[in-house]
Amino acid sequence: MSRAAVVGAGMTKFGVHESPMQELFADAAFEALDDAGIEAGEIEALYFGNAMGGQTENETHLGPKMATHIGMAGTPVQRFEDACATSANAFKNAVQAVEAGVHDAVLVGGVERCTPETGKDTPEMTRIFGSASHRQYEQPSGLTFPGVFALLTKRHMHEHGTTEEQLAHVAVKNHGNGALNPNAHFGKETTVEEALDGPIVADPFRLMDCCPFSDGASAVVVVSDDLADSYDAPVDVTGVGHATDVVPIGDKREIGVTQAARDAAAEAYEQAGIDADAVDFAEVHDCFTGAEILASEALGLIEDGEGGVAAEEGRTARDGDIPINPSGGLKAKGHPIGATGTAQIVELTKHLRGEAGERQLDAADCGVAHNLGGDSATTVVSVMEARQ
């Protein structure tokens, strides 16, 4: 049973862009519309995500600005912001509206500029990113996100014996995948030795354990299930789960367990009528290598505690038994915050259609996207399946 279908997908290259946000978003949006073969005038609503435009470039109320720039002025549009889970939440609400019959066809996407092209340097961007952490308890202590995920990962290492080498294997895999992705921020491979030799950012994370700040945009066209077959290459959205967890991190019941991801995955799998065994591949939110390991377990793709071993053994490689982040993930593809969630949907769409080029997976009938925000306080998990 499909809740809705994705019939068009587009994204910019992730990396460093001079173009303002409207132009970046237009590039992704037009590619998605062209891919679907749908006219802008047939789109009934826009679900738009941007995380930090107000803080980076004094740009808010971006919904109508984007709609205007892509020729959809008049269309209802709302901006979503849920930290790094921004555009996955836009996607969730879009699927919900289409399934309910409120709209037949909508455009969903996001854009972000996070590099010095915004005029903000890395310390300033780090402070801005830190706005997603708890204002009273975390920000004053200087706990930015490398530190948050370092704490989660350290706990996993303590409980399960996960090693820095295993973390490095995640980086090596994702950089290898990214080298096959023309839209990736980083097109270069790395090695375990290089990763382990990098400067420490937040113990246990070294430079190669951390994703970059990127500029970029992504967009998908979502239509109702009964319209899907009138498009060339529909892909079914069979489940979208969404859950939150407590903030600040100190209030979490178990910090090595990303509970929101487990709750969101359970909801998404139930909607899709599958269990984790049915999943062929996944795009997960690897803002840090440790986050990929936690996600692979929370989604039920790898046994609890085995995420590090699985990475080391190559189980999550493109030719492994459960490929994770064939796009290169946030680690190598890049992380333009508000564009990341729908970029995962773009990647799933490509593989499920058999259009992922050099990085195409052999078995790709069921894919999962996992997009988290803050210290895993928001997670959206989406299940997509090749249309039968």
Add this chain to the structure above:
Amino acid sequence: MSRAAVVGAGMTKFGVHESPMQELFADAAFEALDDAGIEAGEIEALYFGNAMGGQTENETHLGPKMATHIGMAGTPVQRFEDACATSANAFKNAVQAVEAGVHDAVLVGGVERCTPETGKDTPEMTRIFGSASHRQYEQPSGLTFPGVFALLTKRHMHEHGTTEEQLAHVAVKNHGNGALNPNAHFGKETTVEEALDGPIVADPFRLMDCCPFSDGASAVVVVSDDLADSYDAPVDVTGVGHATDVVPIGDKREIGVTQAARDAAAEAYEQAGIDADAVDFAEVHDCFTGAEILASEALGLIEDGEGGVAAEEGRTARDGDIPINPSGGLKAKGHPIGATGTAQIVELTKHLRGEAGERQLDAADCGVAHNLGGDSATTVVSVMEARQ
């Protein structure tokens, strides 16, 4: 035919608050829950609005932060930002989800801190507010919102002979209403003479033509139509329209006509199965006195071009034929951006239940809320009716 029902409503006093956003929002949320007689655990989702927390206090990802603070961690929540139409958009999406059967009971609300309590002074806040205007075409020219609405109003004066005295009558009426509202930022009356004697902010607006920056929060409980009767005092939501218009203002077809408001009103009235004649009263987005005049016409409550005359003649007063802004409006009640949209829903709920105290309107069976964002580029219009 009701789309959903509001069964609980709460808000803080609007004004200057020392409390952080979580505490302000909790005050409004708990009042709404108590008013409904519903437990937090029965709320299935939170639709949350905040416009500028990232810019004012480095606070983003507020959805899970708010959910945690009010004991709803785990609940799905997303933050909406659509400039001054922020929480009306949250309300729209909540009504849609409840109507579709996705959720039975949800909490909708918003919060904002805009006063120097944030640590930002008025020039800084003006720059932050200006982020909703066009980044490339309007911000560099210094066109902030008093200027935007001054342009719209000047056009109306040019075309229809609207006068500064008529604008002053809007301020006098709304301050008079605000003096009856214990939650209003300004509890004092004013006079036409005082209004016309104020310093010019942006011609034709003087000080008393402009709403203040306020701190505050508001929230409502929305349940499905078929559950409504199990609550004490349900109010029906019969229509919610949402439209956008082009940005920047220079691209608008006719700047004296707020087209998005007309489109949103037409959609809301059609859903409700009414025309403007059926409306007994309205809460409209009077960020400036001229904006109320434009809104009263766009909603079809006053004939086009007659908005100024109607204000002068007292037609929009509490004892007039179509009372507008019995709460005092943004002008006197105040304008904590992300809380304004749902505060209008709170006010409609009070009158439709006959619980508006000293300012209760005699005839209040059908009310309309009109919440706009940016240079009228987003407008949400909601129709609410007393339950039969």
